[in-house]
Amino acid sequence: MKSIRYLAFFWVTTLLACSNPEQPSETKVQQTPKQTQIDNAKDYHSFANPDEVKVSHIDLDLTADFEKHQLIGTATLTYQKVDEQSETLILDTRGLTILEVTAGNVPLAFELQKEDPNLGSALRITLPKSGNQVTINYHTSKEASGAQWLTPEQTAGKQFPFLFTQAQAVHARSFIPLQDSPQVRVTYTATIRTPEELLAVMSAANDPDTERDGVYEFNMPQPIPSYLIALAIGDLHFKAMGERTGVYAEPSILDAAAKEFEDTESMLEATEKTYGPYSWDRYDLLILPPSFPFGGMENPRLSFITPTVIAGDKSLVSLIAHELAHSWSGNTVTNATWRDLWLNEGFTTYLTYRIMEMIYGTDRYNMEAVLGYQDLEADIAALPDNDEILAIDLRGRNPDDVFSNIPYEKGALFLREIEQKIGRDNFDKFLLEYFNHFAFESITTDQFVNYLDKTLLTTYADVLDKERIQQWIFEPGIPEGAPVPESDAFSKVDTARNAWLEGSLSAKQVDTQGWTVHQWLYFLNNMPDELNESQLSALDDAFQLTASKNNEIAHSWLLIAVKNQYKPAYERLHSYLVNIGRNKLVKPLYKELSKTVEGKAFAKRAFEEAKPGYHPLTVRVNKKFVE
Numbered sequence: 227m228k229s230i231r232y233l234a235f236f237w238v239t240t241l242l243a244c245s246n247p248e249q250p251s252e253t254k255v256q257q258t259p260k261q262t263q264i265d266n267a268k269d270y271h272s273f274a275n276p277d278e279v280k281v282s283h284i285d286l287d288l289t290a291d292f293e294k295h296q297l298i299g300t301a302t303l304t305y306q307k308v309d310e311q312s313e314t315l316i317l318d319t320r321g322l323t324i325l326e327v328t329a330g331n332v333p334l335a336f337e338l339q340k341e342d343p344n345l346g347s348a349l350r351i352t353l354p355k356s357g358n359q360v361t362i363n364y365h366t367s368k369e370a371s372g373a374q375w376l377t378p379e380q381t382a383g384k385q386f387p388f389l390f391t392q393a394q395a396v397h398a399r400s401f402i403p404l405q406d407s408p409q410v411r412v413t414y415t416a417t418i419r420t421p422e423e424l425l426a427v428m429s430a431a432n433d434p435d436t437e438r439d440g441v442y443e444f445n446m447p448q449p450i451p452s453y454l455i456a457l458a459i460g461d462l463h464f465k466a467m468g469e470r471t472g473v474y475a476e477p478s479i480l481d482a483a484a485k486e487f488e489d490t491e492s493m494l495e496a497t498e499k500t501y502g503p504y505s506w507d508r509y510d511l512l513i514l515p516p517s518f519p520f521g522g523m524e525n526p527r528l529s530f531i532t533p534t535v536i537a538g539d540k541s542l543v544s545l546i547a548h549e550l551a552h553s554w555s556g557n558t559v560t561n562a563t564w565r566d567l568w569l570n571e572g573f574t575t576y577l578t579y580r581i582m583e584m585i586y587g588t589d590r591y592n593m594e595a596v597l598g599y600q601d602l603e604a605d606i607a608a609l610p611d612n613d614e615i616l617a618i619d620l621r622g623r624n625p626d627d628v629f630s631n632i633p634y635e636k637g638a639l640f641l642r643e644i645e646q647k648i649g650r651d652n653f654d655k656f657l658l659e660y661f662n663h664f665a666f667e668s669i670t671t672d673q674f675v676n677y678l679d680k681t682l683l684t685t686y687a688d689v690l691d692k693e694r695i696q697q698w699i700f701e702p703g704i705p706e707g708a709p710v711p712e713s714d715a716f717s718k719v720d721t722a723r724n725a726w727l728e729g730s731l732s733a734k735q736v737d738t739q740g741w742t743v744h745q746w747l748y749f750l751n752n753m754p755d756e757l758n759e760s761q762l763s764a765l766d767d768a769f770q771l772t773a774s775k776n777n778e779i780a781h782s783w784l785l786i787a788v789k790n791q792y793k794p795a796y797e798r799l800h801s802y803l804v805n806i807g808r809n810k811l812v813k814p815l816y817k818e819l820s821k822t823v824e825g826k827a828f829a830k831r832a833f834e835e836a837k838p839g840y841h842p843l844t845v846r847v848n849k850k851f852v853e
């Protein structure tokens with residue numbers, strides 16, 4: 227589509243110039259697409275043409291070849307012509323080898339266009355005169371950006387290989403040729419062929435009792451955006467946690483995972499009570515190997531979860547609340563383009579806090595809200611203005627490069643402000659209606675703003691105003707007077723830290739009895755940037771921080787260690803970087819290391835060792851720090 231648009235653009239400007247011979251040539255319209263007015267409804271990250279021909283169902287028949295590291299097979303796409311005249315179906319692909327395209331066994335003409343480094347290649351298929359299905363025979367590349375093939379050594383059990391996909395934001399196209407835009411919703415069915423001893427699971431109906439015979443059938447009967455199509459294959463076993471909830475994991479971590487996340491069923495019930503019935507039948511979790519590049523991914527019916535949050539004390543389970551909440555904000559009401567990501571992540575972060583409060587109480591909520599707010603403040607201090615805007619302009623950029631706390635925490639804070647202004651019960655009612663109103667639709671920021679205009683801005687005109695809403699959504703920074711989360715449980719942590727920093731208490735004298743993981747995080751995250759060697763070893767001695775088994779605490783401590791070149795922690799730092807691929811945990815460490823020559827050399831060694839085990843996204847995002 228892009229190339230056609232460029233062509234059309236060229237044609238119009240040429241025509242304009244020709245029809246106005248007096249105009250000096252310098253004033254010929256020199257606009258590049260980048261400088262033109264943004265088209266709010268347009269997905270700048272897809273070549274597809276759903277406004278002409280729209281795909282509504284995908285049927286996959288794929289074999290997972292663990293030797294070649296390829297998915298091989300067919301995708302049959304059912305489509306409807308939106309524009310009767312249209313003769314071309316344009317799909318997104320990335321690194322795919324297209325062997326043949328057919329309709330009812332008749333070969334169709336197709337053309338794979340030049341690759342864009344961020345977006346892949348458009349696949350243009352000439353449609354037959356009649357019919358509504360095409361079958362694409364293809365295989366993925368070994369380096370598919372949305373798939374990771376793991377050797378047995380990279381799994382918990384060390385005996386079987388593993389494959390998982392991660393489609394959000396623009397990587398579904400690297401394992402399926404499709405219209406890879408969140409504006410397009412499809413139902414899907416799939417037959418997945420694997421080595422016999424492995425189990426395949428998908429973001430669809432999964433049957434834990436299915437015969438393990440290497441052929442697995444799936445059905446996702448509800449229309450979902452492409453970024454929610456997901457597949458994993460491994461030595462997976464299932465354990466129920468509640469009536470509608472359970473865990474899939476490798477056997478050696480199954481029990482620990484089921485225990486850690488045993489509150490999932492209560493979270494599901496609490497969320498339903500406040501925001502309306504869960505629409506997706508079951509809610510299960512899949513625990514991935516540590517190279518999974520995210521904390522979690524809200525694949526419908528089956529959230530994909532990093533094992534790094536299995537801490538033994540449920541301290542990091544807000545991640546589950548978050549992925550579950552996406553079942554409402556994201557999977558039911560979906561962002562129409564990646565510019566609108568905050569509609570997914572901001573609403574979900576707001577819901578996460580609310581769920582955590584319902585299940586674990588207000589103290590826990592307050593602590594998590596303060597930590598989230600501090601993450602937001604740090605990003606606001608560091609990011610350029612454009613990147614602080616909720617409805618961000620992402621044209622020409624790779625969504626993977628723009629990941630920050632803005633859509634999450636600024637989005638949630640915006641909703642929190644509305645909640646405080648109109649009252650919690652009223653806001654809950656609004657959200658419930660919003661989820662119903664746009665259920666199974668993909669919406670833009672502008673659609674949300676219009677909806678707000680007709681609802682809350684009308685009903686609560688005395689306390690809400692349009693300008694303030696515009697400021698939150700379209701301007702950088704945090705608007706003045708926004709709510710600031712506070713936690714009583716953190717006051718004593720501040721007191722303790724200050725007393726220790728002033729020297730009135732030694733580290734061992736600090737009363738940390740009963741501190742929660744969150745209090746430890748707050749203690750560490752708010753240390754001054756510079757600490758001396760004896761301060762660091764006193765802390766480490768008193769609290770065994772280098773040896774912490776909690777991956778978040780270890781992360782905060784290692785960051786302090788890097789900032790101050792505290793060498794006794796570097797062995798742990800090395801193994802942390804090599805064994806964990808979750809980008810949020812490793813990227814800040816690489817970034818900090820890259821600031822000194824010695825640090826960079828250390829980072830480079832760790833990166834080279836870790837690289838074969840890292841997901842393509844973790845490699846891409848961090849390699850700049852070691853080059």
Ligand code: BES
Pocket residue numbers: 394395519520521522523524544545548549552571634810
């Ligand atoms: N959907 C996101 C992950 C994502 C966002 C992938 C954008 C690609 C592009 C997921 O729900 C998420 O937000 N994960 C967070 C969880 C955290 C905020 C609790 C993560 O992985 O850190």
Ligand code: ZN
Pocket residue numbers: 548552570571574
């Ligand atoms: Zn999320």
